Amino acid sequence: MNCLPIIVKRTTCLLGLILTVATTGSIAQSNQLTDSSKTSKAAHQPLKINLLPPMQQMITKMKKAKVTGDPDIDFANQARLHTLGTQDLLKAILKAQSDSTLTQTAKTMLATIVTDLTTLGNLRSTLKPTRPNSAFAKQQGRVIAAMSEKIKQSASSYKLTQNPDENIIILLTDQRQDAINLATSYLEFGRNVELRNFAQQLVEKAKLDLDIIKNVRSASK
Structure with a gap:
């Protein structure tokens, strides 16, 4: 076989x-x-790629802004630039993130920011220069330098995370705290009654925003 x-x-x-x-x-x-x-x-591909540019552009403009030494004029100018930066950040958040509690919070904050910009525009048009205050100029310079350092840290590899929602919370928290610091610094030196009222309201609103952001973070855990 x-x-x-x-x-x-x-x-x-x-x-x-x-x-x-x-x-x-x-x-x-x-x-x-x-x-x-x-x-x-x-x-x-953390979300910081989408969210950092508005803040970086904002701080660049703030550092380049002309300093007069007048607390009212300098604060009004810097508060406007900072508020515009917050507006751009919120728009970037809404563009990058799907509908959620966090985006609803951003929408609410954005509506307030638009009102603040209108108020600031009206106030700035009425301000007249007064005697420069070197102590205020130095203090405001330190506040802006601290903002710049926070943004640099956000651009590094250790501050932001791979969690998009957490990154939004981190950046919004920094931005609202910076608004408080900027306004609080001005309130020690400012004389314009209407602008002081605006600064005080800004502090109160920013603190409420921080509480809301904190609650959103707690609910997401």
């Missing part, structure tokens, strides 16, 4: 099976690597 044809046939079948398994394994491995690569890319 000649077994050679049977052996050849079985060998051919076995080779075919090996090739099929190897090909299937290669395809699966390739798909796995592709999926892994996509996951890895997604994991290394």
Whole structure:
């Protein structure tokens, strides 16, 4: 009995099976690597890429703004730039993030910011220069320098996270606290009654925003 044809046939079948398994394994491995690569890319794209530019542009303008030494004029100018930066940040949040409690909070804050900008515009048009105050100029300079440092930290790899919502919370918290610091610094030196009222209201609203942000963070945990 000649077994050679049977052996050849079985060998051919076995080779075919090996090739099929190897090909299937290669395809699966390739798909796995592709999926892994996509996951890895997604994991290394934190939301800070979308949210930092408005803040960086804001602080650049604030640092370049002309300093007169007049507390009312300088605060009004810097508060406007800071409020515009907050507006741009909120718009970026709404563009980058899907509908959620956090975005609803951003929408509410944005409406308030628009009102603040109108109020500031009206106040700035009525201000007249007074004697420069070097102590105020130095203090406001320190407040702006602290803002700049926070933004630099946000651009680093250790402050923001891979969690988009958490990044929004971090940046909004910084921005609202900076508004408080800017206004509080002015209130020690400012003389314009209407502008002082605006600054005091700004502090109160920013504190309420911080409480809301804190509650959103607690609810998300």
